[in-house]
Amino acid sequence: MELSLPQWGQLFTLLMIAIALGMDAFSLGVGVGVRGVLMRQVFAMSGIIGFFHIMMPLLGILIGHVLSSLVENIAVMAGGGLLCFLGGHMVVHALKGENESILSATTPGGILLFSFSVSLDSLSAGLSLGLFEADALVAASMFGIIGGLMNAAGLLLGRHVGTWIGEYGEAVGGIILILLGLRFLL
Template sequence: MKHHALLSRTLFVVLAVALLAILANRFSALGGALAVLRRITPGQVLALLLMAAALGTDAMSLAIGIGLRGISWREGIRVSLVIGLFHIIMPLIGTAVGGYFSKLAGGIAQVTGAAIVAIIGIRMVWGCLTSEGTTQASQCKLTGLSLLLLALSVSIDALSVGLGLGALGYNVYLTSVLFGVFGAGMTAVGLFLGKKIGSLVGNYGELLGGGVLIILALKLFLEGELFYR
């Protein structure tokens, strides 16, 4: 377990450093960033906001399901930040690696993430039905590689979006940051709503949350399968 935690932290640091390096290289000066902002039209701003909200829906659905089982504020912050980071990185990767590779890698990651979401959901439902909800919930902590794979699975759509942003004349770097802000924000809102609903429905919150996660896992799996067709 300690090795997994160390590996996940190392991967997270590497991803964060790589992201900062990319952004620093692109926006080497504040004037350059402001120049990019001045070139964005109101229509593009609206389109980007709608796109960012659409990309954050899977993350919000996942967060609601997790919030229903109960989550600490520390864990909630960690989950939100990791998902937000992946929403920033994935469009950049999609732009860099091209179409075929991003679809292949995206499909594999999404199916893997869907399996993890399904396992968590099934364990939550089983724990509630067998009156072991508290024990099962404590075993479903989102840490290490499981958290990274979950964040990856709900950020896959941003991978393919990155392919078309540059061709449409959008600034990929600035757009990726916007996606990250929305991804983290919608995750935090989902966790809050899930936790509030869970406190109202009591023991049924874990059952409801497990059902939400299982449905989301099925959706992610079917979308991942489409990458291979």
């Protein structure tokens, strides 16, 4: 089955949106990775981010027809605030010299919290897609696959850079998360 020119255009547009959404997951990955992560944590976080990047747009599409502008702004601000909070916690935690925290991206709860916070912008994308005739399953699948892969790349890059930074890796990662969160808020 061949695709028509408008269908190719739609796929290209969805790919560009997926890459834009994945950049946040990439940045999060670098910020978390500089602290040092194990390969199983890379797979876990990337898989969960991919899952959230699939589910959030689908949820957004479902509610997009009714609450589009209101929920979009709330979701973006909540995600930004959460990332600033998590980044600030990482910086304070690193300066105190503590080993492990409940909000660490290496704990199961931390992985879920970080994954959820960076995937909130996918909810906004879903809200926007709900207004167009985009194929929801194709869009959500692209968002999930690209988001998961970009997060894995960021985690691996951050892990590599973290060996250069040494003991300040967590503080640098926290600053990256704060900057990412501020981008959402401003």
